[in-house]
Amino acid sequence: MIPPDTRRGTIQSVERAARILRALGSGTARMGVTELAEDLGIAKGTIHGLVRTLEQQEFVEQDPGTGKYRLGPALLQLGNAFLDNHELRSRSLLWADSLASRVGEAVRVGVLNGSTMLIVHHVFRPDDSVQILEVGASIPWHACALGKATVAYEESPRRDALLAGPLPALTGRTITDPERLREELVAVTRDGFALEDQEAIVGEAEIAAPVFDHRGMPAGALGLVGPVERLALEGHPPAAFTAAVREIARGLSRDMGAGRLAARGG
Amino acid sequence: MIPPDTRRGTIQSVERAARILRALGSGTARMGVTELAEDLGIAKGTIHGLVRTLEQQEFVEQDPGTGKYRLGPALLQLGNAFLDNHELRSRSLLWADSLASRVGEAVRVGVLNGSTMLIVHHVFRPDDSVQILEVGASIPWHACALGKATVAYEESPRRDALLAGPLPALTGRTITDPERLREELVAVTRDGFALEDQEAIVGEAEIAAPVFDHRGMPAGALGLVGPVERLALEGHPPAAFTAAVREIARGLSRDMGAGRLAARGG
DNA sequence: TCCTCTGTTCGGCATCGCCGAACGCACGCA
DNA sequence: TGCGTGCGTTCGGCGATGCCGAACAGAGGA
Numbered sequence: 205m206i207p208p209d210t211r212r213g214t215i216q217s218v219e220r221a222a223r224i225l226r227a228l229g230s231g232t233a234r235m236g237v238t239e240l241a242e243d244l245g246i247a248k249g250t251i252h253g254l255v256r257t258l259e260q261q262e263f264v265e266q267d268p269g270t271g272k273y274r275l276g277p278a279l280l281q282l283g284n285a286f287l288d289n290h291e292l293r294s295r296s297l298l299w300a301d302s303l304a305s306r307v308g309e310a311v312r313v314g315v316l317n318g319s320t321m322l323i324v325h326h327v328f329r330p331d332d333s334v335q336i337l338e339v340g341a342s343i344p345w346h347a348c349a350l351g352k353a354t355v356a357y358e359e360s361p362r363r364d365a366l367l368a369g370p371l372p373a374l375t376g377r378t379i380t381d382p383e384r385l386r387e388e389l390v391a392v393t394r395d396g397f398a399l400e401d402q403e404a405i406v407g408e409a410e411i412a413a414p415v416f417d418h419r420g421m422p423a424g425a426l427g428l429v430g431p432v433e434r435l436a437l438e439g440h441p442p443a444a445f446t447a448a449v450r451e452i453a454r455g456l457s458r459d460m461g462a463g464r465l466a467a468r469g470g
Numbered sequence: 471m472i473p474p475d476t477r478r479g480t481i482q483s484v485e486r487a488a489r490i491l492r493a494l495g496s497g498t499a500r501m502g503v504t505e506l507a508e509d510l511g512i513a514k515g516t517i518h519g520l521v522r523t524l525e526q527q528e529f530v531e532q533d534p535g536t537g538k539y540r541l542g543p544a545l546l547q548l549g550n551a552f553l554d555n556h557e558l559r560s561r562s563l564l565w566a567d568s569l570a571s572r573v574g575e576a577v578r579v580g581v582l583n584g585s586t587m588l589i590v591h592h593v594f595r596p597d598d599s600v601q602i603l604e605v606g607a608s609i610p611w612h613a614c615a616l617g618k619a620t621v622a623y624e625e626s627p628r629r630d631a632l633l634a635g636p637l638p639a640l641t642g643r644t645i646t647d648p649e650r651l652r653e654e655l656v657a658v659t660r661d662g663f664a665l666e667d668q669e670a671i672v673g674e675a676e677i678a679a680p681v682f683d684h685r686g687m688p689a690g691a692l693g694l695v696g697p698v699e700r701l702a703l704e705g706h707p708p709a710a711f712t713a714a715v716r717e718i719a720r721g722l723s724r725d726m727g728a729g730r731l732a733a734r735g736g
Numbered sequence: 737t738c739c740t741c742t743g744t745t746c747g748g749c750a751t752c753g754c755c756g757a758a759c760g761c762a763c764g765c766a
Numbered sequence: 767t768g769c770g771t772g773c774g775t776t777c778g779g780c781g782a783t784g785c786c787g788a789a790c791a792g793a794g795g796a
């Protein structure tokens with residue numbers, strides 16, 4: 205019998221355990237063994253064994269009352285360990301702080317993960333307003349400046365794949381046409397920064413520039429986020445902001461060991 | 471052949487995958503297949519299969535240059551999903567904000583995880599100073615007020631086990647004597663709050679109160695952290711602070727569905 | 737009180753993944 | 767430039783391992 209996923213060398217039980225974790229993480233509600241078994245198409249007893257093992261490892265917790273399962277605390281610790289080990293993030297801490305205090309806006313750093321940008325660092329706007337931390341959040345690449353800045357410098361096969369992939373609309377202004385998006389990417393390589401104007405959240409804009417690693421490949425991007433009135437009034441970002449973002453991103457790239465190749469971003 | 475861990479019903483490959491993730495998360499450096507195989511006492515080929523599966527699931531990433539492995543982005547997403555699903559955390563957001571702005575100090579919320587308190591929420595002190603986010607961090611229970619507040623109300627067997635466990639000293643003031651610690655816990659149940667005076671970090675103190683769930687069991691704790699001069703001058707916390715912490719923790723407990731039983735905390 | 741739905745256990749078969757040795761490649765020393 | 771050593775990776779074959787499906791126990795609800 206040939207399993208649905210025919211990739212060679214995949215360890216079945218580990219892959220299934222990962223699918224269980226994903227299922228528990230996607231829905232907001234906790235799930236029971238039966239529900240998981242139905243969703244994943246795996247025998248109930250099998251799910252039980254996997255879930256029990258995950259519970260012993262604290263990847264999953266069981267609600268004492270209902271017997272249903274939810275994600276466990278070990279995942280938070282491992283997620284934090286991922287951040288600690290993350291080179292772009294750790295090197296970006298000082299640069300992001302510096303940029304935030306210089307322009308008085310919030311700063312985000314993200315890496316491409318599948319077809320979304322994963323936020324790995326977030327500095328609040330330096331005022332007392334209530335802001336929610338976005339580290340760990342994922343945003344479709346085509347709906348944020350971080351994504352467009354990164355993908356613009358990605359190698360052709362990957363870029364084309366991303367342009368061909370699904371491009372969901374988050375707001376009425378999200379660019380969902382691959383050709384328009386491709387033109388945007390050309391503009392990014394020309395200008396050295398990417399702009400996003402209410403394409404993810406109405407009223408919010410973002411200015412981002414790519415960050416390169418020691419191989420000259422895009423490692424991610426760094427950008428300013430904030431109200432559209434300040435960042436992209438009538439679609440035009442203030443020159444002081446775009447200059448600051450590009451400058452900090454170049455400094456961070458150098459920090460990552462990027463050589464002259466990275467200069468194409470400027 | 472009997473494996474070292476003789477627990478019934480544990481799925482070997484999943485448990486090994488978890489150990490690999492822990493190993494990658496504990497050290498700051500990335501690890502290779504050979505190193506993992508030696509550390510975990512598993513054949514190299516076996517490690518490779520596990521790691522490849524984890525890589526497909528984006529639980530680990532391979533460094534293209536060195537071939538070594540590090541933790542992957544899926545863990546950050548799952549860690550965030552854990553926080554989103556976490557009842558104590560989500561219910562504490564508003565209460566913690568309110569407490570922070572009322573007393574002008576940083577607020578932390580933690581849950582007991584093994585023998586450490588895992589920070590699940592952290593509100594910065596409402597000023598412009600640079601502060602690092604501690605969500606995801608783990609602190610030995612006996613070295614923080616959050617831990618003492620929670621353990622004081624834990625059931626005897628668990629409390630005794632924690633008191634019997636290793637009690638490492640983090641500073642010269644960490645309480646490492648089980649008997650003194652037990653007296654501290656009695657004081658907590660008497661006063662309704664726990665105090666920590668430079669037992670984890672020199673110069674820092676914490677005032678915390680327990681939070682109870684709908685079963686009247688401690689779900690975690692909520693507390694103020696800050697410089698010892700403001701929180702515990704000569705070991706005496708300001709009455710306004712202790713009152714505020716207890717009041718907010720009681721409100722949060724009610725929010726969690728705690729009935730009268732939780733009143734023993736006040 | 738019954739019925740249905742949970743999560744859980746268990747026996748047995750064959751599948752699946754473990755081990756150990758061999759491979760190819762990159763690096764560093766000579 | 768050659769060798770030697772270390773890495774990550776592949777592969778074949780045995781057998782332990784973890785799958786499945788059916789039966790179990792207990793909690794709710796009608």
